[in-house]
Amino acid sequence: MKTEFIIAAAKAIQQTILANENTLESLDRAIGDGDHYINMKRGANTIVDIQAELASLAPNEAINKIGLKLLSTIGGASGPLLASFFMAMAKVLRENGDESLLKIAAAFAAGVQAIIQRGKADIGEKTMLDVLIPVSNQFKLLATPNGDIKLICATLINTAEQGMQSTKDLIATKGRAAGLGDRAIGHIDPGAKSCQLMIEAVCKLAMEA
């Protein structure tokens, strides 16, 4: 994973967030406080804004920088969670030297683990973790030394989509929707949706590469 790819991924993420304004906004309006799109947009824009600075960094440093920048930019629940993801991911990348799929999957898993620790949530609580945990598990499973990147990406896009859809029928037990009880049923979790969109965007980028 080159820094170049990281920057391209950031742009792809920005694009998909901006393109899904209505969806993200209405999901958070329905079971949250309506700011998830604004938060994600603010985060995505800032990262793209610092692309020149990122370009001068090693991949692991760039990812860590992204985490730090998100931490001081997004706020809300998604800010510290996504920041923790990238900062934890960067640590794994630093510890290992290679750039194998295995390492990336491990880094992704470390990121997800950091979200779990920070937010004290798990799968089934109607959060972004309902996308991230299945994707991470699937990724670890498929990330063999000679795994087919296109196939892996296509699978992960699918897994993310399923995870996102799975939040629809859940009662929320973490995050802002946790107060709603039954009223949360029937609504997709906004953070799950934005994670699914980001995973899709990055996977598509990786498939093209």
Add this chain to the structure above:
Amino acid sequence: MKTEFIIAAAKAIQQTILANENTLESLDRAIGDGDHYINMKRGANTIVDIQAELASLAPNEAINKIGLKLLSTIGGASGPLLASFFMAMAKVLRENGDESLLKIAAAFAAGVQAIIQRGKADIGEKTMLDVLIPVSNQFKLLATPNGDIKLICATLINTAEQGMQSTKDLIATKGRAAGLGDRAIGHIDPGAKSCQLMIEAVCKLAMEA
């Protein structure tokens, strides 16, 4: 003018005010603060409410009582003006002994004079006086010892109607609409409208009697 007639007149006034809720309310909404109907209704209801008490009084005392009661009930601009009208009217009735048309016209004129003094307004300023002054003048003119009460009443109804209509094209220089300049043009003054309605109601009652 018997106390009985005064009470009947109060009821007729209450009826016409209640029947014109929309008209009065929208007129005061357009160039005032929207409370004229509520004020007039509050006043009319109170007078009808004390009819038993009024019935025990001489006509001049009943009229004075009405003035005092309106003073402490209506508030706003119309309250002290209408109260002054009745209180001044009562004084004339007390001073004279008979109940001739002449006396009633003089009492009415004294009432209008009290409004002029209290409000420091005159004809042409887009207020209730644009109804009351012409009606009073006309009334004095027609109130001869053997004047035809039906004819007089019909004429006064007409004069009131014209006076009320005349406020439509005026700029207001007194009252709440005085701040509006040209924007008051095209709207009938609410106080002029309620006075016209009251005069019409009382005249019709007198014609029936």
Add this chain to the structure above:
Amino acid sequence: MKKFINHLDNVLVESLSGFAAAHADSVTLHLDPHFITRKNKAVNKVAIISGGGSGHEPLHSGYIGVGMLDAACPGHVFTSPTPDQMLLAAEAAHADKGILFIVKNYAGDVMNFEMAAEMLPFESATVLTSDDCAVINSTYTNGRRGVAGTVIVEKCVGSLAETGANLQACKALGDKVNSRTASIGVALTSCIVPAAGRPTFNIDDNELEMGVGIHGEPGRRRETMREADAIVRDCVDAILTDFKTRNFEPNKHEALLLINGFGATPLMELYLIYNTAAKLCKQQGIQISRSLVGNYTTALDMAGASVTLCLLDDEIKQHWDSPVHTAGLRWGS
């Protein structure tokens, strides 16, 4: 109309009762006719009494207390109170040095207070507040309306009265503060009078009413909605022009800047307005040395705000700064 009310006829009494209960340590409510007095009656001072239609809370009842009013007479919503209220309030508050009425300049208020003053068994005087410079051509009219500047008049006169000053001196200070104060308001939405149950005026989503009155009376003109800076600039311009017409040179004075919310505009926006207004004043050489931002003279649930500038001198500053202990304005000890 969605409001927290029970029966239309009881809104006023229930609200006054809540006010009196919440501030039972400092005010006493009298009903039928309605008036509110300080719980601890002052001695040997001019009694300062105000009043007016309800719906402008905290004006006036919220300003009863040491350093400000002795009593207030609340009328029905947007309707002047009646002379019997004022007479009883005066009787209750009279403290041997006469009564000063502070009255916003509306025909109804003026006439009702006038009739009360005529019947009063005590010496009295009246300060008419008329700070609204939205009403331009006052030669055509019975004068300008009293709006948020009334709070400044009540605060300063209340402070002076507390020192034992006589009736004439209190009236003179009130008139002076009023003459050095100008306000203008902007509405984004209409208020809804409970008894009417519908908006007093219609206004489009892209419109504002410049110069609106605190009862929702129409103002100078209906305008297209635009950014806050442009709206506030027009307000400040109107105020400065007004001062010039009255031969004041605002830039020769320190000033108090009051940004008043009409009831439904959040503090966040009021502070944003303050930011712009203060900058514009500074650009004009006016030194803003006192300020007040919040809902002080409201118009029920109207969204909008007014800008008030009061040109200070040492006397006004002293009486603005002095301690005040009321529900709506409180500082000092």
Add this chain to the structure above:
Amino acid sequence: MKKFINHLDNVLVESLSGFAAAHADSVTLHLDPHFITRKNKAVNKVAIISGGGSGHEPLHSGYIGVGMLDAACPGHVFTSPTPDQMLLAAEAAHADKGILFIVKNYAGDVMNFEMAAEMLPFESATVLTSDDCAVINSTYTNGRRGVAGTVIVEKCVGSLAETGANLQACKALGDKVNSRTASIGVALTSCIVPAAGRPTFNIDDNELEMGVGIHGEPGRRRETMREADAIVRDCVDAILTDFKTRNFEPNKHEALLLINGFGATPLMELYLIYNTAAKLCKQQGIQISRSLVGNYTTALDMAGASVTLCLLDDEIKQHWDSPVHTAGLRWGS
């Protein structure tokens, strides 16, 4: 959406700048990252720092000053602030006795303050406020939300800190006040987040949202609009039931009754609500000995109000009554 704003991106900074300018005698604004501190830094005391999404003004910035907060960190509208703000605020406010964070219990606020606390070079503790009893089944959730009761926590803890009490004592008092406080809110209309430009939720002319959150989050249920007495009765019932669940006997205590407006509800209605709520409490044997009515924890321009009851003891009473000198709450000398 009609609001007094210029550009969406500048709303917060312009509003904060106006706040700082209007209260230049008592606060200092720091930008990028944003935080506000007392102008005169306190010495040798626990620094009390709060913060949260903007749009709840006067919470929290309006409570900076002697007797209450040392600093506040305003986030974007309805979005938790970030750890860098808290770190710099802590650095600026630290007065040798550690930092106490007062944090409303929302996932975002909790996590951001938590990360700040982890990075902090000083001793620190956190009081999580969670007074909203609209969120019923807290075993299914990450806890209740912090709403208007936060003001009471900030006032009392701020008072104790002023006496030189240590960090543990301040945290203990904060936790105690929070544990003895319950709130529930009702919305009649939705707020409009400026950046969203449209109402957060749709609500019909004959509906109310019972248990709404201060960000417009859905509450217990959507109900048919009805008279104030019935709405307030449900609120008081919810609060009393909640206290019983937590093994309090409300009628054994004096209480503070806070009626908080969400931003677009006039004082007239808030006092009417107070009137009903106080009566209902009295009927239950609860003695309301302290009260507060007004806009203290708002939700932008939402019409609605919340009822908060805090069960007092001598310590809480003492710290509620002690002098406070802030933009939003001021008494004593």
